Amino acid sequence: MSGVFITFEGVEGAGKTTVLDLLYEKMIQEGYKNLLRTREPGGIEIAEQIRNIILNPSHTKMDGRTEALLYAAARRQHLVEKVIPALEEGKIVLCDRFVDSSLAYQGYARGLGIDEVWLINQFAIQNRMPDLTLFLDLPPERGLERITNNGDREQNRLDLEALSFHKKVYEAYMMLMEQFPERIKRVNADQPVEQVVEDCYQALSDKVRK
Numbered sequence: 001m002s003g004v005f006i007t008f009e010g011v012e013g014a015g016k017t018t019v020l021d022l023l024y025e026k027m028i029q030e031g032y033k034n035l036l037r038t039r040e041p042g043g044i045e046i047a048e049q050i051r052n053i054i055l056n057p058s059h060t061k062m063d064g065r066t067e068a069l070l071y072a073a074a075r076r077q078h079l080v081e082k083v084i085p086a087l088e089e090g091k092i093v094l095c096d097r098f099v100d101s102s103l104a105y106q107g108y109a110r111g112l113g114i115d116e117v118w119l120i121n122q123f124a125i126q127n128r129m130p131d132l133t134l135f136l137d138l139p140p141e142r143g144l145e146r147i148t149n150n151g152d153r154e155q156n157r158l159d160l161e162a163l164s165f166h167k168k169v170y171e172a173y174m175m176l177m178e179q180f181p182e183r184i185k186r187v188n189a190d191q192p193v194e195q196v197v198e199d200c201y202q203a204l205s206d207k208v209r210k
Helices: 016-029 045-055 064-088 099-109 114-125 140-149 163-179 193-204
Strands: 004-009 035-039 092-096 132-137 184-188
Touching (some): 004 064, 035 064, 045 064, 064 092, 163 184, 184 193
Parallel strands (some): 035 092
């Protein structure tokens, strides 16, 4: 039995982690049993250690290609150690970020080239793409405003980038939605979190079974 792989994307501050956690709880209440929630980079010990390297605010000298390779390495380990085994067990995997993040952040916003970063990630994921990607659509200005106002959120290295960088990330997601309309579904993230969760639930209900 094959599971369902669902990923969540968006700019910094879009609320992916919060929404994913609340959606997970809602799905349990609605009777879904085979659920796994995880995140990128991270989700397992090796990938979490790579995450600490990538997102450490003091690592400002990190080269863009180094960053892209580290993300791909973390993604590979997370995929083979956690995601693929869960899918093979028939689970519904809810993952905070996946390959689209690398295409948007490193490929487009860093200027490395979407095609070039895609090649690195093809090697890492071996064509294992999500069945559905929910893009939490929030203007980057609003996302950064949320981060500034959220004292509980730990600031990472990407939060320190200029607004122009985050605008490029957003622009890249718009391009990816156009390129993959069947896979990437837009959810308005600039509304009360309860409504965002409900919209995500409705968007995935066609893809998953209890």
